[in-house]
Amino acid sequence: KQEVTQIPAALSVPEGENLVLNCSFTDSAIYNLQWFRQDPGKGLTSLLLIQSSQREQTSGRLNASLDKSSGRSTLYIAASQPGDSATYLCAVRPVQGGSEKLVFGKGMKLTVNP
Amino acid sequence: DVKVTQSSRYLVKRTGEKVFLECVQDMDHENMFWYRQDPGLGLRLIYFSYDVKMKEKGDIPEGYSVSREKKERFSLILESASTNQTSMYLCASSPYSRGYTFGSGTRLTVV
Numbered sequence A: 001k002q003e004v005t006q007i008p009a010a011l012s013v014p015e016g017e018n019l020v021l022n023c024s025f026t027d028s029a030i031y032n033l034q035w036f037r038q039d040p041g042k043g044l045t046s047l048l049l050i051q052s053s054q055r056e057q058t059s060g061r062l063n064a065s066l067d068k069s070s071g072r073s074t075l076y077i078a079a080s081q082p083g084d085s086a087t088y089l090c091a092v093r094p095v096q097g098g099s100e101k102l103v104f105g106k107g108m109k110l111t112v113n114p
Numbered sequence B: 001d002v003k004v005t006q007s008s009r010y011l012v013k014r015t016g017e018k019v020f021l022e023c024v025q026d027m028d029h030e031n032m033f034w035y036r037q038d039p040g041l042g043l044r045l046i047y048f049s050y051d052v053k054m055k056e057k058g059d060i061p062e063g064y065s066v067s068r069e070k071k072e073r074f075s076l077i078l079e080s081a082s083t084n085q086t087s088m089y090l091c092a093s094s095p096y097s098r099g100y101t102f103g104s105g106t107r108l109t110v111v
Helices: none
Strands: A010-014 A019-025 A030-038 A044-051 A056-059 A062-067 A072-077 A086-094 A108-113 B004-006 B010-013 B019-025 B031-038 B042-051 B054-057 B064-070 B073-078 B087-094 B106-110
Touching: A010 A019, A019 A030, A019 A086, A019 A108, A030 A062, A030 A072, A044 A056, A044 A062, A044 A072, A072 A086, B004 B087, B010 B019, B019 B031, B019 B087, B019 B106, B031 B064, B031 B073, B042 B064, B042 B073, B054 B064, B073 B087
Parallel strands: A010 A108, B010 B106
Antiparallel strands: A019 A072, A030 A044, A030 A086, A056 A062, A062 A072, A086 A108, B004 B019, B019 B073, B031 B042, B031 B087, B042 B054, B064 B073, B087 B106
């Protein structure tokens, strides 16, 4: 059964730092991996989607990489800002079962201090 | 941009009431999903639908049912609301084999 882990559960950093958020998954047979952001009391906002054939995706200050063989993805945030404070979740769509369901990590709460 | 709209941001209902949560997407996505999110438990899948009138149980379907009569609309029904169903409910949609788009969530309180 696919499991997704995000460690640490929380991170607090000063403004301006470059950050690496980690996501690991137990089964490398995935169709894609998606990173989301969630602000308190709100829904999830999709940040980046990486298909299994891709190694990375970029959007603005965000860069996500995927290493299927090692079961890892990282989300890199350049020059962090207080507005980046949120919970970040990663999710994978497993090949096993052939369904469209995602398996989510429990998220990492990021606080960027001014 | 794809939009997923949940009809209510906040709802307060009484124990035993029948509750309807509505979700509408505007991009002709095949798949739609209902999750609940609770502190410490993460996101848990209640039901999903991969086509009109088609549905599959997720991880925690007990106490819930769903309806998908039209492609754009997916309704979650709490047959008899209970206090342990107080939660944040999130709807999502996706085209086949692509990423998810979530709605803004409904915070349901059952008193």
